[in-house]
Amino acid sequence: MGTTAPETLLICEHCDTVYRRRPLARGDVARCACCHAELERHQRLSVSALLALVLTAMIVFVQANMWPIVTLGLNGQLSGATLWGTIIVMWQQQAQVVAVLAAGTLFFFPLVKMLLLGWLLWFARLGRRAPGFVPMMVTLHYLQPWTMSEVFVLGALVAIVKAHLYFDVVADPGIYAYAALTLLITIFAGVDLRQLWELTPEDQA
Amino acid sequence: MSALPRAAELGLIGCHVCGLVCADAPGHAEAGDALACPRCGSALHRRKPDSYVRTWALMIAAFLLYIPANVLPIMRTASLNDIDDNTIISGVVELWVKGSPDLAIIVFTASIVVPMLKFLSLGTLLVSSQRGSGWARPQRAKLYRLVEFIGYWSMLDVFVVALLTALVRFGLLSLVEPLPGVIFFGLTVVLTMLASMSFDPRLIWDGRDFDD
Incomplete structure (x- = not known):
């Protein structure tokens, strides 16, 4: 049960139609003729550029987590919230399920994703497969749908507007860090990480 | 075909x-x-293993949790002289009335329209694929991709409640607490996501020969 020329064939994940792969020019997107799902797109970002973006995302992520997101004022009293402050309060308020969901989708999963990507891309830049390449790629695949930072940004906006009815609201640097993070996530949404399988040669181990 | x-x-x-x-x-x-x-x-x-059975099971579980998520209040706002329990719908109405109809629409879409759309779409996809129907296949394929793409935005209201709870801590003057509805809602979103992941869009294109 060997491999049937992995580079030449491509199967549409949405309808099982088989295609012969064709080289894509800049800006090209290959679509399935049967179900119109995207098959692959030209990857304009090099490994180095991706690595730079991941490092940027890491820095922004640290800022987004350390800095308070919003501060409320009421009669001179101030009350701010960071992401972890929010998670801890939810845990204390008998909403542990929500605390765990928030900690996973807003902190641990994005963190693991960035660390794994950084590691894989660092080695890919040297033309090698990183130690632990295969399990890491599989982990990344399963983590993919479970990071929700961009939803949190919209949630923060809604919370600000709601709080604005009763309190003085000051947007803190954390919200800007989150906005930057959302921008980076959007760029990464167009990146097909499966290219790493082909970019790096398999070890003869 | x-x-x-x-x-x-x-x-x-x-x-x-x-x-x-x-x-x-x-x-x-x-x-x-x-x-x-x-x-x-x-x-x-x-094909994804036991796609029909798993998707049906997860979707029905999600729907059952979606009922308390809407009926039970998700958030309590307490101040000196009054306590106000909000459900998802009353939160949307409050946003609308108090001057942010645009955000009210966003929250309404994320919390009500998207989950309902997911239930209806997945139900349609399951029934039509199980019958091996050839009806509107490209459109059904597109519907599936839409469901996958928008699913996790429903988490919006959960994050709003979490942030407000963390922010509004002014002791007796003003306090926000999460209520059980928000837990049910969070679980609903997770289950609908799992449901759409376990559905295999290839089944849309299969004839009867692939029914399991």
């Missing part, structure tokens, strides 16, 4: 995880032993 070759007909399997095109070993499904992808080691399946 189309002249395009399909992997199952050619004896090929695409790996769900890494996308590698692998040769199918005839008879492996009957033997019951799983075939592994030579590149990433994941189990290979012609």
